[in-house]
Amino acid sequence: MADRKTEEWAAEEQTPNLRLSLRVKEVLHREKTPYQEMAVYDTFECGRTLFLDGTVQTTEADEFTYHEALVHVPLFAHPDPRRVLIVGGGDGGPVREVLKHPSVEEVHLVEIDRRVFEVARQYLPFNNSWYGTDPRAKVMFLDGIKYVSDLTGQIAAGKAKPYDVAIVDSTDPVGPAVGLFTSNFYAAVRRVLSPDGLMVAQSESPFVHRHVIKRVVDAMSEAWPVCRLYLGPMPTYPSGYWSYTIGSNGGDPSHPARPVPAGFQARLYTSEWHRAAFALPPFVQELMPGDAARSAGR
């Protein structure tokens, strides 16, 4: 086959024994930032794809399922979200989804790695069309743990306003994100939210990261009166199925607090999907501590 070319593949070792590979059309960018190794590819299967430390963060083909699940469940679970905090999420996708909610007046993105945001803005424009065009969005390049910690003091002193919803869009619990998976952090986030506020954190795969889900659910249950887990598809993340852990002060986050407005642009989210995402199969239910399992709609 004289016309056969060398193929390039970008592979993620999802575990030491499981690998997902995407055929590469073009290598768009490679860089070592102060925090992580970054690469952007154009792939045949999934379009533009961002890797951080060797793991897929965002692909053009399926980022919508992750970002819609992460953002719209807590935002529709809140009756009137006006101020939203995003920790991590430097690729810009979560801000795009938050800004679809007309009630939102301010969304603050706190990303530790400025280069993730800058490179995503250059190569993943589908995530970042809001930048410079929607004045409700503000981007800060700070350590999210320090930002939240400092803010607790300012709010206690009446010098800053609390948020209504906090979204933790972290990388995996290694490297820069490890402190984002602790009950101390979840408790601090709770102190920067209003009394009817709620928070969500991505919490990995119910098939291959079961220990992480247990740890997140335990930590969230320590810090918040109500802790619930929900699930959604995410093809390019390990196992193709992903979990999200949500904390609230008493409200039931498995039920939307308000209908989807007319004309709302969503490819994953509906009110019915919101409720369905909390129907945990027994193999996931068994990861929940006793109290959380009992409240989880068995």
Add this chain to the structure above:
Amino acid sequence: MADRKTEEWAAEEQTPNLRLSLRVKEVLHREKTPYQEMAVYDTFECGRTLFLDGTVQTTEADEFTYHEALVHVPLFAHPDPRRVLIVGGGDGGPVREVLKHPSVEEVHLVEIDRRVFEVARQYLPFNNSWYGTDPRAKVMFLDGIKYVSDLTGQIAAGKAKPYDVAIVDSTDPVGPAVGLFTSNFYAAVRRVLSPDGLMVAQSESPFVHRHVIKRVVDAMSEAWPVCRLYLGPMPTYPSGYWSYTIGSNGGDPSHPARPVPAGFQARLYTSEWHRAAFALPPFVQELMPGDAARSAGR
């Protein structure tokens, strides 16, 4: 690294541009049958794994999600399933799930490729413990299309009893399975079922096989008065998320017709999960023809 060994990986080209690879502990079996190429591996991530024509059929780690979704949704949607037909499913997993239903008196497995069944019985014992121990199960090595076609005549002549539920557990719509994805076949299946009978067919991934879902849903809607689609996780199949298409004569298959009996062993299925699986996101809803979409709970 003097102690580094050569690694063996079993890879599926899920599409020409997307590949899933499992690290292999041991190659257990390889064979070319009259119908397909077959391989069984022991893998580090997923345990025993059966490949047919280069595609993952069953892994010890996640076969439960596929088999429970495929079997328990139609069986619990039926008020009193006594006679069940399985076309395909030679690895034995669907029979195991059907036999969990105490109402079932007979389950007939019609598999075209005797070697799939024999090899699965040898290497995938978690699928086949029922063989030779549960007299309700009968295995036939026949072409499912011909079996159903012949049976329509016998039932019309009052010489055979109809089934209550038919389950089509096919490989992908290439090779031996292609005839199982047509409205002619679905209509023939309808003629071998009782008036309150229903059928289900696996219908591939809502992310990477969207044309297949459209084809199956259109064909099922031609052959059956009610056609619904439901979804579930399946990590080692392309995109990790899978669809199932169900036809009924009028009953609503999205609602269980009876509760889960006490002591029922399930890792995926609950009544709540059954209903949730029909909550189609808009990107899947758009694959449904007008009538099916309207009946699909918007």
